[in-house]
Amino acid sequence: MKILVIEDDRLLSDVMNRILKFAGYEAIFAKDGAEGLKIAKDNDSIGLVFLDLLLPQKNGFEVLKELKGDDQTKDIPVVIVSNIAEEAKIKECKENGALDYIIKSNISVNALKDTIKRYLKTS
Template identity: 35%
Template sequence: MKKRILIIEDEKVLRETLEDYLREDGFDVKIAMDGEIGMNLIKEEEFDLIVLDIILPKKDGFKILEEVKEDEKRKNIPVIILTNLESVEDIQKAFERGVTNYLVKSDHSLIEVSEKIKKILKI
């Protein structure tokens, strides 16, 4: 059975490129272009991992991360933050809220993101 990944990302090119790349790598991928749609999908469906941007329309990534980690049914879903924010404060805030991994977009290729996902999912 394919592992299901939800990508919550508002940058269209990155969202679609990452989606295509992960599908080619054998994952079942769903996408959301804003935080509200993403949170609705999290509540309605089952995912093995979430890739989450912080700066999103309607609901930011920190709020989504908090809601996921406060939900008994979903709190163990690994969450990777993939963002442009690279301040120590943002990184610390994410780990305090239970993020599994924090990746700065400009520092990681799609191959590296996919490898991190596989490592977390033990593939």
């Protein structure tokens, strides 16, 4: 299964790509919400989505709601990766179907690997 990373920050995307490759995972990257939705809907081998909230075209909240509201993508695990550390936003994301929420400043190789092991859909 592949991991879809929807992130507009090129530097963070590069870092995540290196971490995921090193850990043995195949990743697909989207630079905005609309592209991420299209990839998720067109690719049935997505086993996990890492989703930023502040994105061009469609923001992460919209993407999350669309993913969870579509029969084709509703079962794909979604983990939010964002700089927004407000408790209300974290709660809103989890209420709308996100399984976890990682603050970007707290991101580490081990945190990503643990999150993938916990949530990656294998079939």
